[in-house]
Amino acid sequence: MKNLNNISTENLIDWYTNIVNNxxxxxxxxNLLALTDDIKNRFDDYIDKFSSSELITIEDSLYIQNHPNLVSxxxxxxxxLKLLKKAIKDNQDNDLKGVCQYCGILKPKTYDHYLPISIYPEFSALAINLIPCCKDCNGKKKNYWKENQERGIINFYIDNIPDSQFLFGNVIFVSGIPHIEYQLLNPNNxxxxxxxxxAKKHYKRLELLQLFKDTSTDELGEMIRMFKIYVANPTVEDLSQKLNTDANQLQMQFGxxxxxxxxxxxxxxxEPFLNYLINQINK
Ligand SMILES: [Zn+2]
Structure with a gap:
């Protein structure tokens, strides 16, 4: 989970007029050309609130009657539109181009309308309202972006992703098989x-903790197979060190x-897992 780069907020209205003219x-x-000045005002308001991280204060849309045209x-x-999507994607760091930052699991093959297109149709082609994400996260988020006047989805352009750990795991054994349960914690605040x-709302809405648990079980099976092939007679310390090195490498790349x-x-x-792993390798 790392911040994404938003494309420059200069001249974003040009994308709108180009799309409309074509x-x-x-x-x-x-109809859409006649709205250009209004839409530009709305874009300017968005850019202003985006830049000051006050998106929550954006006013309700007045353009519901133009909904089908604006959504088009x-x-x-x-x-x-293809060029717009490409510009957003090309602006990302190489490591992050291939992974949805909302979940960190699937490829980001879609673009989320952070302010939902169904509620704010005027922002349907506003580049900074479009965040690369996977189809699953996009589907789960749907029209959600706030509750009780607080945002509920991390905005990877404007929310500074902390340089501290808040996702933690715990190994449990069920019928002798290891699984990992995840939780969000804020040690020492x-x-x-x-x-x-x-973040708490984001993980809940996208069901991420359960998803990580389920996906970890598959990942663990694959990891154990690799250890069996490539590691001979390891000690607990060897395995612990190897896992720790791999973790540090992944943290540098993906946060x-x-x-x-x-x-x-x-x-x-x-320790229970490392002993389990040694048993599996020596089988
Ligand atoms: Zn995702």
Whole structure:
């Protein structure tokens, strides 16, 4: 889990006018062109609140009556929209291009409308409202982005991802098979409570803790197979050190709270698991 780079907030309205000008349907094009000044004002308001991290104060949309036309700016698969998506993707660090930052599991093959397209159709093609994410996270988030006047989804452009660990794991054995359970913790309140509150809602909405547990079981099976092939006669210390090194490498690439890194850290510190692993390797 790491911050993503938003594309420059300069001239974002140009994407809108390019998309609209390329529309084949004259009535829709005329309707959307007539709205350009209004949409530019809305974009400016968004950019202002985005830049000062006050998106929660954005006013309700006045454009519900134009909903189908405005949404069509995102649905039309014209060249401009493809270029817009490409610009957003190309702006990301290489390691992060291939992993959804919402979950850290799947490939980010879709774009989430952070302010939902169904509620704010005027932001359907606003580049800084589009966040690369996987299909599963996009589907679970749906129209959700806030509750009780507090944001409930981490915004990877503007929320500073803390440089401290808040995702922790715990090894449990069920019928002799190891599993890892995850939880969010804020030891010594080191994580800013504003961020931690959003993170708790984010993980709940996207069902991430259960997802990490389920995915870890598969990952663990694969990991044990690899150890069996490549490691001979290891000690508990050898295995612990190897897991810890792998965890550190993953944390450098994908952040301290990347679930695969937390998984390896947790395993490296669990004596019951390390003994289990030695038994598996020596089988
Ligand atoms: Zn995802």
């Amino acid at each position: 529309k084949d349907h004259g009535d829709i094009r005329d 700016c995102y649905k039309s698969e014209g060249n401009t 080191i994580i800013n409570s504003f961020f931690f509150d959003i 301290l709270n990347y679930w695969k890194a937390v998984m390896r850290l947790t395993l490296s510190q669990s």
